[in-house]
Amino acid sequence: GENVEQHPSTLSVQEGDSAVIKCTYSDSASNYFPWYKQELGKRPQLIIDIRSNVGEKKDQRIAVTLNKTAKHFSLHITETQPEDSAVYFCAASGTGRRALTFGSGTRLQVQP
Amino acid sequence: GAVVSQHPSRVICKSGTSVKIECRSLDFQATTMFWYRQFPKKSLMLMATSNEGSKATYEQGVEKDKFLINHASLTLSTLTVTSAHPEDSSFYICSASSPLLGLGVDTQYFGPGTRLTVL
Numbered sequence: 001g002e003n004v005e006q007h008p009s010t011l012s013v014q015e016g017d018s019a020v021i022k023c024t025y026s027d028s029a030s031n032y033f034p035w036y037k038q039e040l041g042k043r044p045q046l047i048i049d050i051r052s053n054v055g056e057k058k059d060q061r062i063a064v065t066l067n068k069t070a071k072h073f074s075l076h077i078t079e080t081q082p083e084d085s086a087v088y089f090c091a092a093s094g095t096g097r098r099a100l101t102f103g104s105g106t107r108l109q110v111q112p
Numbered sequence: 113g114a115v116v117s118q119h120p121s122r123v124i125c126k127s128g129t130s131v132k133i134e135c136r137s138l139d140f141q142a143t144t145m146f147w148y149r150q151f152p153k154k155s156l157m158l159m160a161t162s163n164e165g166s167k168a169t170y171e172q173g174v175e176k177d178k179f180l181i182n183h184a185s186l187t188l189s190t191l192t193v194t195s196a197h198p199e200d201s202s203f204y205i206c207s208a209s210s211p212l213l214g215l216g217v218d219t220q221y222f223g224p225g226t227r228l229t230v231l
Contacts, residue, residue, distance in 0.1 A: 032218035043205060043222040044156065089155060093218050098209070099146055100220060102155045 002027040004092050006103025014111050019080050021106045023090035024072040030094040033066060033073045038087045038105075047088075048075070080110045115139050116208050118223035125196055126231055133191045133226045135206030141186035142208035146220065147179075150203040162189050196230045203227050 003026040013019050025033075031052035036044035050057045050064045050073065057064050061080075066073040077084055087107050091100040115138040125131050135145055144163050148156040160181050162168040168181035180192040189208075193200055204227075207220040 034219070036222075041225075041227075043224045046219070046221070049219065098144065098218060099158050099161050100156075100207075101158070104155050 002030055002092055002094075002097065002101040004090060004101050004103045006090050006106060008106060009104065010107045010109070012109045012111060013080050015080060015082060017080055019075075019077045019084070019108055019110075021075045021088055021090070021108070022072060023074070023092075023103050024070075025092045025101075026071065027092070027094060027097075028071065029096050030092040032093045033064070034091050034100070035062075035064060035075050036089045036091065038089065044089060077108075080108075082110050082112050084108060085110045114219075114221045116142075116206065116221050116223040118206055118226050120226060121224060122227045122229075124229045124231065127197050128195055130192055130194045131196055131228060133193075133204055133206075133228075135189045135191070135208070135223050137187045137208045137210075137221075140208075140210055142189075143186065143210050144208070145183055145189040146207045146209075147181060147189075147191050148205045148207065150205060150225075152203075156205065159191075193228065196228070198230045201228055201230045 006023045034049035037047045038044045048062050048064050050066050061078045063076040087105045089105050090103040093100045117136045119134045147159045150156050159174045160168040160170045162181050162183040164183050164186050170176045183189040205225040206223045209220045
């Protein structure tokens, strides 16, 4: 089955700096890679996703890159703000397995 | 659009009792619903995949007789934790997806979760 690894587990940055979170996946059949933000006790919220037919996607301060050959994808947050502080999860799924396999999560703390 | 609700948000029960959790898609018809379990400071672990009108597909290690899933309609799935024990205490979250949303068959929207505490 699919295995998704996520790094780092914790990340502390200064307000205004950039943050990068990286994930690798094992199943070459995976073709959908969403990123979720989860605040304490709340539901995961989809912040951006990418499908395997593109290599990069951007939405304001958030971008995701995908390297299918290396089987890794990354989340980039620029100009971080304190409200970006949360746990971020990457995930992967494919046509053969529609359920998401999640990474272990990254706790991002943005220091004002 | 794409709102998913869960009820109850929090439940405390005695060991040995059964608890039912409802997951509803409020503004779309969900062809597939998923049930996840999340321990404190941990990731989401898939328990089962549920398609409307058919039996749920359980992940390895998840007891189907203990975690009963029913997906009777395109807007409602239920998870019943039978004979609950303290080790079943966890945060249970459902998600729903539908190709009819036009956002891709894989896009999942999550409910707010149910925190179960078994005494």
